[in-house]
Amino acid sequence: MISCILKTKSKIFFAFLLALVVSFGAFAQEQASDQAEVATKGVEPGATQGATTDATPAGDPAVIDAGEALFKNNCVVCHSAGTDVIVGPGLQGITQKRNEGWLIKWIKNSQALIAAGDKDAVAIYNEFNKQAMPSFAFSDDEVKSILAYIKSGKGVVSAPVAGPEGVTPGENVGTEAIGAVGNYLDIVLVVLIVVLIVLVVTLLLITSLLKNYLNKNRKLDEYDNEVVNQRFDFSKIYKSKAVRTLVVLIFVVVLLDLTIDKVMGIGIQQGYAPKQPIAFSHKLHAGEHQINCNYCHTTVYESKSASIPSANICMNCHSQIKTESPEIQKIYKAIERNRPIEWVRIHNLPDLAYFNHSQHTQVGGVECQTCHGPIEEMDVVYQYSPLTMGWCIDCHRETPLNTEGNEYYDKLVELHESSSKGAFTVSSNGGTECSKCHY
Template identity: 85%
Template sequence: MISCILKTQSKILYTFLLALVVSFGAFAQASEQAEVAQKGVDPGATEGAEVTTGDPAVISAGEALFKNNCAVCHSAGSDVIVGPGLQGVTKKRSESWLISWTKNSQALIQSGDADAVAIYNEFNKQAMPSFAFSDDEIKSIFAYIDSGKGAVSAPVAGPEGAVAGENVGTDAVGAIGGYLDIVLVVLIIVLIVLVVTLLLITSLLKNYLNKNRQLNEYDAEVVNQRFDFSKVYKSNAVRTLVVLIFVVVLLDLTIEKTMGIGIQQGYAPKQPIAFSHKLHAGEHQIDCNYCHTTVYESKSASIPSANICMNCHSQVKTESAEIQKIYRAIERNEPIQWVRIHNLPDLAYFNHSQHTQVGGVECQTCHGPIQEMDVVYQYSPLTMGWCIDCHRETPLNTEGNGYYDKLVELHESSSKGAFTVSSNGGSECSKCHY
């Protein structure tokens, strides 16, 4: 009878412990889902207006030209950067005037054109570079601007007077996650109290039975049984298991450290000037190609010169302590000593243009969310295995390219998989080591 009572109490105790674990897992999962939902809401994101006029191909071409050449000084909306925002400019100026201004703004100013002179004076006589674009290319840029794809949406009233971008939805999801955390903590406390109470009841019951009951030999053994820990750690099986675990952990750490030699994933050195990609590439949406001028044309992506910085910072934030470092470098005719982050060994050959121009690989594929980094760090491991895996998994776009016709035909006759970089010899040693 007594043994049944104690066993029942033990079952109750185990049940509560199990409930504690299950509840913790359930609420942790709910909190995680709430956090994922919160991260999925992008309150700062704005959708451009639908394209209502113009050829989509022309607008797309204009978008590329605008981002590569114009976005550093102008927004496609109404925001002023270095120059004025271009939203609605085609309604203010004639097409011929815009073409003339884009091709050679200084010539238009010197001709005495009233609008050109007024703009020049309004923006501190900052000269706009001349562009050797064709008329059609310039028209495509303004078609992109007119499409509204690059414009920032106007604030829209939200709950209780809030406007878009104020994290209303995010805060609501965050509040739900906060309530779940509170409920989880309360539940854990309640379960702990119940477990402690059960342990106290068990202890009191044992004392009561020992003092006030005549117990037979079996019941007395059940009530007063003790767990002998010495038998556990003296057991050969336990000792063998502990040694085995120690050896496996040590071996795993050794292999991990050995395989990590030369891998600098996460490396984020301090740079001589605090340059933020999050600010420039993220908030201001300056195209990578504007600063890294040879990323589509050369083996190297190139390090931006101080002159590129001065295209903006001769007018913008000129008094900033970090910008003054650029001025001093120019005055002393010394290069800025940027610290290299992504550095492949000399035995490996890598060509940026082959990947970005020919392969159409986005910068983020290798460099990660560079537009979100205040301090740039090495996002990918850049190991040989990582590169080969990419070559094995990345299909080649062979449509309309006669060079690949016979290769694709031969591949399809012997394999059912996609025609990848490896299918074209991208896994051969001589591709990267020669």
């Protein structure tokens, strides 16, 4: 009878223990799912939440877009579209301060206006330490498009405001929030282990007290006495063939898993951040000063490679800015020696893989951050994406093609829609064929 009571209590306890584990696991998964949903809500892959005020343009949107491209490729190094002074003055409201004819002359050839003795031109020249603005071979229409862009207010960046759920626009929250979820799960697991240990200790204490009570206050028959006072032989555990087999199996599985992880990681340099010969900060240049990627990487929209900027591009600004900086002095020395700056390559693809920047940036409209991550937030650039074949193929399978207004795709889209309900993606156009990247 006593043995039955003990067995029944043991079953009830372990059933309770199992229910506790299941409930804790379900609670942890539910909380993780909720937090991950909050972390990624409203954030699309490869993009960060921005704080740019996209004012409705008063002029032709096509003209404003053309002016934006010209401004970002030529003017943004020295001027902001707002009120911030970089090298030259901020240009917000410039169309109200100066007439269009004067601005066209100034932008196309400022030195000619200064030499002619124009009072406004000379005053600006003197105000900004007689730094000469380069002349631009723009047509009048191109200058007008730049002015239309400035007037539209499209390039003015507003102060960050608190977004929903306490997230500040512009904050790269995705991976950090998901990492926080992982930390939360670790805490839950530690708490769960502590609770289990406490329960086991409590069970052992209760068993010990019950055993002592029965030995002192009850006359036990031979069978009950054997059950109550039985000794657990630990040697039977490690001598058991089943236990030994299980231990060996676990060891083999762990070793195999570690081996596969190491083998599959060969050639993957995600997170690689080498030290460069000059401490160049993308956060300062592309982030704070909003210099367009195309200004330094001049072939990113036109060629297979994005090109590494020459020292001459650096000197467009640094012939006037921070000339005394030790890092800038390294550029001067490279020019004096007529030797290129030996930048360390970060993003490496194997020779057997073909990749074309212009095909992605110009034709596909892929943003730099899609592959390179929040580059405008990096003081030291690192490899953000794994750049594996599987990663590329997943992107080709999920990215829809913009086929509107392009007759080349009409028949292909028609055939695709007749046989598939999904979107017309890069994969639908042969983007996952081996010869697409390997030929």
